[in-house]
Amino acid sequence: MKVNSTLQLKLKRGLDLPLKGEALEKLPDIVPSAVAIYPDDFPGITPKLDVREGDRVMAGTPLMHDKEYPQIALASPVGGVVKEVLRGSRRKIIRVVVTPSAEGTPERQGTSDAAIAPKTREDAVEALCRSGLWAWMRQLPYDIVPRPDAVPRDIFVTGFDSAPLATDFKQCGIDGSNLQAAVDYLSKLTDGNIYVSCRRGDSLPSIDGITRVEISGPHPAGNAGVMANNIAPVNKGETVWTLDLVTLDRIGAWVRTGATASRTNVTICGPEAVNRGVVSTLVGADMQTLLAGHIADDGRNHRIIAGNVLTGVKTDMDGFVRFPYRQATVIAEGDDKDEMLGWASLSPNKMSASRTFPSAFMPWRKLSGDALLHGGRRAMIMSGVYDRMLPMDIMLEPLVKAILSRNIEDMEALGIYEIAPEDVALAEWADPSKIELQKIVREGLEYMRREA
Amino acid sequence: MNPLRRIFDKARPLFEEGGRLSPLRSVYEGFDSFLFTPKTTSSSGVHMHDSIDSKRIMITVVVALLPCLLFGMYNTGYQNWLGAGAVAAEYSFWGMMLYGFLAVLPKLLTAYIVGLGIEFISAQIKHEEIQEGFLVTGILIPLVCPVNTPCWMIAVATAFAVIFAKEVFGGTGYNIFNVALVTRAFLFFAYPAQMSGDKVFVATQPIMGVGLTVNFADGFSGATPLGQAATHAGGEMTLTNIVGDPLSLWDAFVGLIPGSFGETSTLCILIGAAILLIGGIADWRIILSVFVGGTVMGFVAHTFDSPSYPCSFLTPLEQLCYGGFAFAAVFMATDPVTAARTAAGKYVYGFMIGVIAILIRTYNNGYPEGAMLAVLLMNAFAPLIDYCVIQGNKRRRRNRLISKA
Numbered sequence: 093m094k095v096n097s098t099l100q101l102k103l104k105r106g107l108d109l110p111l112k113g114e115a116l117e118k119l120p121d122i123v124p125s126a127v128a129i130y131p132d133d134f135p136g137i138t139p140k141l142d143v144r145e146g147d148r149v150m151a152g153t154p155l156m157h158d159k160e161y162p163q164i165a166l167a168s169p170v171g172g173v174v175k176e177v178l179r180g181s182r183r184k185i186i187r188v189v190v191t192p193s194a195e196g197t198p199e200r201q202g203t204s205d206a207a208i209a210p211k212t213r214e215d216a217v218e219a220l221c222r223s224g225l226w227a228w229m230r231q232l233p234y235d236i237v238p239r240p241d242a243v244p245r246d247i248f249v250t251g252f253d254s255a256p257l258a259t260d261f262k263q264c265g266i267d268g269s270n271l272q273a274a275v276d277y278l279s280k281l282t283d284g285n286i287y288v289s290c291r292r293g294d295s296l297p298s299i300d301g302i303t304r305v306e307i308s309g310p311h312p313a314g315n316a317g318v319m320a321n322n323i324a325p326v327n328k329g330e331t332v333w334t335l336d337l338v339t340l341d342r343i344g345a346w347v348r349t350g351a352t353a354s355r356t357n358v359t360i361c362g363p364e365a366v367n368r369g370v371v372s373t374l375v376g377a378d379m380q381t382l383l384a385g386h387i388a389d390d391g392r393n394h395r396i397i398a399g400n401v402l403t404g405v406k407t408d409m410d411g412f413v414r415f416p417y418r419q420a421t422v423i424a425e426g427d428d429k430d431e432m433l434g435w436a437s438l439s440p441n442k443m444s445a446s447r448t449f450p451s452a453f454m455p456w457r458k459l460s461g462d463a464l465l466h467g468g469r470r471a472m473i474m475s476g477v478y479d480r481m482l483p484m485d486i487m488l489e490p491l492v493k494a495i496l497s498r499n500i501e502d503m504e505a506l507g508i509y510e511i512a513p514e515d516v517a518l519a520e521w522a523d524p525s526k527i528e529l530q531k532i533v534r535e536g537l538e539y540m541r542r543e544a
Numbered sequence: 545m546n547p548l549r550r551i552f553d554k555a556r557p558l559f560e561e562g563g564r565l566s567p568l569r570s571v572y573e574g575f576d577s578f579l580f581t582p583k584t585t586s587s588s589g590v591h592m593h594d595s596i597d598s599k600r601i602m603i604t605v606v607v608a609l610l611p612c613l614l615f616g617m618y619n620t621g622y623q624n625w626l627g628a629g630a631v632a633a634e635y636s637f638w639g640m641m642l643y644g645f646l647a648v649l650p651k652l653l654t655a656y657i658v659g660l661g662i663e664f665i666s667a668q669i670k671h672e673e674i675q676e677g678f679l680v681t682g683i684l685i686p687l688v689c690p691v692n693t694p695c696w697m698i699a700v701a702t703a704f705a706v707i708f709a710k711e712v713f714g715g716t717g718y719n720i721f722n723v724a725l726v727t728r729a730f731l732f733f734a735y736p737a738q739m740s741g742d743k744v745f746v747a748t749q750p751i752m753g754v755g756l757t758v759n760f761a762d763g764f765s766g767a768t769p770l771g772q773a774a775t776h777a778g779g780e781m782t783l784t785n786i787v788g789d790p791l792s793l794w795d796a797f798v799g800l801i802p803g804s805f806g807e808t809s810t811l812c813i814l815i816g817a818a819i820l821l822i823g824g825i826a827d828w829r830i831i832l833s834v835f836v837g838g839t840v841m842g843f844v845a846h847t848f849d850s851p852s853y854p855c856s857f858l859t860p861l862e863q864l865c866y867g868g869f870a871f872a873a874v875f876m877a878t879d880p881v882t883a884a885r886t887a888a889g890k891y892v893y894g895f896m897i898g899v900i901a902i903l904i905r906t907y908n909n910g911y912p913e914g915a916m917l918a919v920l921l922m923n924a925f926a927p928l929i930d931y932c933v934i935q936g937n938k939r940r941r942r943n944r945l946i947s948k949a
Contacts (some may be wrong), residue, residue, distance in 0.1 A: 142747055167845055228813045253654075374545040385667065401590065401591045423592065425585055426583075430549050432546065432579060434595075443594070446824055448592065448596060464586075466595045467598060468597065468673045470675065471718055472717060473598055473677075473881055474601065475827070475886075485940070505942065506937065520589050522591045523593075523594070524596045524598055530589040
């Protein structure tokens with residue numbers, strides 16, 4: 093058993109967006125009319141289909157598996173019938189939709205209460221892969237689903253989500269004995285530490301065998317990459333796993349009961365959402381059921397985001413909640429209003445980190461915002477903007493330039509192995525030149541994975 | 545719908561590919577995005593963006609330059625009245641402002657028309673959006689030039705600078721040298737006779753019936769304080785104004801001295817600096833370290849003052865207030881594109897500008913002003929400074945790996 097210890101992490105850089113539309117209420121549970129799994133939400137996986145339309149599946153039945161590591165399954169979160177396999181160009185699998193069985197209660201695969209107790213490390217990895225929960229973890233470098241043949245140096249568990257309007261993990265019914273079971277299980281898979289973060293001042297169920305990391309500071313303080321970079325940065329040749337506390341809880345439940353839980357809390361939030369609140373529903377629930385009666389009826393164009401405003405996926409009423417988010421955010425698209433001389437505006441309602449706007453002097457005011465770029469795409473002009481938004485020992489500007497010039501040596505030297513696209517999302521928000529940093533970083537990671 | 549918006553929407557087909565006015569597409573796009581916030585919404589990555597864009601950044605700098613521009617107008621009128629020997633009763637505030645306005649307007653228009661013209665053409669050729677960089681450059685150019693610079697020289701210099709210092713590198717954001725300073729340097733080296741001496745810094749003729757005639761015969765000397773210092777020979781050095789009365793440091797701080805149009809008033813430059821720093825547009829590291837560098841070098845020069853380098857008789861504070869030093873520190877050195885971009889690099893970059901500006905000014909009597917050359921020189925070194933800082937980060941990462949192995 094490893095020694096329990098606590099680390100303190102005070103992060104200064106970053107920003108909590110003053111976004112309106114917090115969800116405070118607890119809403120009635122919802123049984124979605126359909127749930128979907130999008131293989132694109134699991135980077136690093138090349139999906140191969142295991143089911144056909146019309147097949148009956150149980151909760152935990154693999155819908156897809158990875159081509160390279162067939163043991164990694166993307167499992168159905170619910171028992172029911174495969175309703176749709178949507179394919180895009182070149183027959184790429186976009187999503188697999190499952191209609192829950194009429195009873196509403198998800199049937200389970202392996203419902204025996206037998207605990208999972210594999211004998212060897214290989215068995216433990218294999219069992220976790222097949223459960224579908226493996227795909228819910230990420231690895232650094234590359235921000236992909238972990239490769240089963242690499243042994244992680246450490247495991248980083250994020251205990252809170254610091255993204256704008258994100259779901260509070262404290263409301264997710266996390267069970268202390270599940271966490272302990274999961275930590276015991278995962279500690280067999282790594283020789284290093286298991287770090288679990290929490291906000292300074294928040295309580296964490298007492299767990300043996302972990303290093304607690306108490307973090308204070310604005311977003312992206314909750315990101316796994318930020319925690320890893322500030323505690324034990326990923327060096328070339330090393331691998332670390334990252335996951336969040338809710339997934340850890342799920343792994344624990346699976347270890348204890350042999351079944352994967354598929355209920356999840358989803359927060360309905362955002363400045364253009366009404367009757368906001370937290371609902372208990374199924375993983376991958378459809379927006380149609382989830383957001384019925386929650387979109388403001390004000391005649392504006394809306395943007396529905398599966399996830400938060402920084403890293404989420406744009407979708408519509410026909411879409412679904414996407415992994416790894418537990419959040420549906422509704423904001424104004426903003427293209428339905430004419431604004432004259434917007435660059436000269438002194439309106440206190442414009443969200444900005446720049447002190448040329450009055451709102452920067454009134455950080456307590458919550459603002460609505462919209463999806464407009466608020467300007468044209470430009471070359472990098474201002475310097476130092478990224479640094480203020482990234483609490484990591486990474487020089488983002490030279491790194492982005494190295495990625496754009498596909499300079500492998502520089503990318504390595506500047507720390508591409510330590511970063512995930514979500515870590516640069518806030519810098520992308522603040523960038524006056526409107527450069528697509530997350531896209532650039534993702535392309536850089538894919539390039540490194542192919543070439544290096 | 546906004547009636548202006550309707551006009552723009554109606555005219556759009558004319559400017560699109562195949563329209564009758566398609567060669568003016570970039571002009572149309574430029575005005576459209578200037579008047580109305582473009583309705584482009586985010587298509588990848590973040591769903592919201594900070595409200596700031598490069599237009600607002602550039603406009604903030606222009607606003608910060610307005611005190612210098614307005615004071616430059618006043619001072620141009622003031623020097624004209626003073627040089628003509630007018631008695632106090634004849635000084636009229638609005639008269640002097642009008643005179644200065646008439647003096648600077650043609651230069652301002654020349655710089656903007658030539659510069660923006662080239663920007664529009666290159667945007668059209670490259671099928672890109674118009675970029676805002678010249679909004680600032682266009683107002684900087686008349687501010688750093690002597691008031692008597694002929695418009696055609698400004699036109700030639702602006703065209704040279706915009707094409708060869710900016711567009712050939714790829715446009716705004718890609719240039720190595722500060723475009724306004726390249727304009728000034730071009731004028732300085734291409735037309736040395738017209739750009740120095742004691743005649744160019746004071747407007748001597750009435751403009752459109754406003755202003756007075758300055759008579760050179762009356763012991764008039766329009767030399768700037770630094771010009772006087774550079775040509776000083778022996779004896780006690782007393783800097784004077786254009787009619788021979790001694791100047792105080794206060795005169796230099798307020799700016800009622802001859803000099804380039806917008807550079808004379810340290811007070812107004814500090815107001816501009818406050819706007820830039822409160823707005824978070826200029827980097828305080830650069831401004832601070834330029835002043836520190838200038839003070840250090842000014843102190844060294846003053847400690848070892850020598851008659852062969854008369855500028856060394858100036859105290860460090862005088863060094864900061866005279867000439868273009870303060871203007872360069874606040875508005876030229878802080879250009880984010882041509883300055884060092886790393887936080888640590890900015891200290892080195894700024895400090896070296898301060899040192900080199902005073903070094904050139906003091907120990908090279910051929911150049912009465914060193915700030916321009918110092919900024920241009922450090923523009924060239926900024927990438928090297930950044931390279932060293934970035935190497936530090938890379939080394940830290942490499943050492944981490946080695947210490948592990």
